[in-house]
Amino acid sequence: MNKNSIAFPCPACKKIPEKMTMDNQNFEIAAFETGMEWSDFQADNLPSLDEKIWMRSSEPPLPGSSRIVLVYYPFQMTAGESFWMLFMPALSSFNGWDEHPGEIDSSAFVRCVFEQILLQDENRAWIQIKIQNVILLKDACAVWPESDGSGCLDSFQIFRDNDVLRYNGWMLLSASTEGDLGTWALIKKKNERHHLVALGDWGFHYDIVYGGNKIIPEEELNKLLIK
Template identity: 50%
Template sequence: MVAFEEGIEWSDFTGNVPSLDERIWARSDQAPVAGEERIIQVSHPFHLAIGETFWTLFMPARSSLNGWDSYPSEIDRSAFVQFSMEQVIDLNEEKAWVKINIHHAVYLKDISSILPVRDGSGALNFFHLFDPPNVSTYGDWILLDANAQSNLGVWALIHKTAERSHLAAYGEWGSHSYLVYGGNLIIPEKELAAFLNT
């Protein structure tokens, strides 16, 4: 799965929406479910025509604003979501309220059990181009995060099971790009240990 991470904010609105000038409104904690309609606010670099299909990363309200490192309990409620845009409710030059239809929701906690396993040897090599990354552990999850003076960065979310380490999500960001990749890559323990032992 290839998804966009930026430019989408999830709401629980079902009818009337706030003005696009309103910056303070309640972001959603409700995880998307296949088949439902939702209303989201989108902004640059989001660009989609009516009927087009799109993947994004859903994070509940607190972690979407502050990151999983601040709200690790929300990792299990985060998901890759595929949707199509159904209707533009309101728009201006910077953003829009749109209605979407959810096609698929693949939760990060389920990736290691539902997606096919692939070899992830070398998948974390890009982290070696940076200073040692920040490493955080939360239960079965390991989060790696590294950046170059906040201009370019990468992060990886690894799910530890009894047998293996599964790279469930990998993100790259720069001045105009915020992409997230989802899959089930098995990271060799020796390669992961190089980050855990620094």
């Protein structure tokens, strides 16, 4: 493998899958949801790749800064490539927004450039990235123009039940089938309209989240809420 490239095997099938196609599906961006943990380390004080207990970042990165992060499956990149990543502060990155909804406002979409590999084994690597852009989820409605979100939540129709969390103007919908595949949506209510700012879609070999400012028709949302 190219010494400047990273591709990890799937923990389940032990094979390296084809690289995910990051089509934005008419959203503003398509980002990775998993495969990276954010640190505040410098290159001279990195934990070993086997170390599990270390302090994850609680504050989103700043544009123009360089950061050191731990990457693992399904991360697959070559040095010089840019990509979007979902940043979640430490507690919610472990336990989800449903456990720590107060961290939604400090979560963000982050555009990164993969700069170099610092330390690597078969399943993990410490790498350095450059931060190009940061869009806090709470600011998405101001950053991106509104667009029609009709049908954006159709992926929920295949699931029997939906979980719903409401917190401080946010609504988090999620649904899955025994951990095999699932979807989730983060919606901000503003001026009596429902703005879909993030839509997650995950399965065996993919874990993608789309970002935008989609206006969800109230009748479509209501159908999901009564399931």
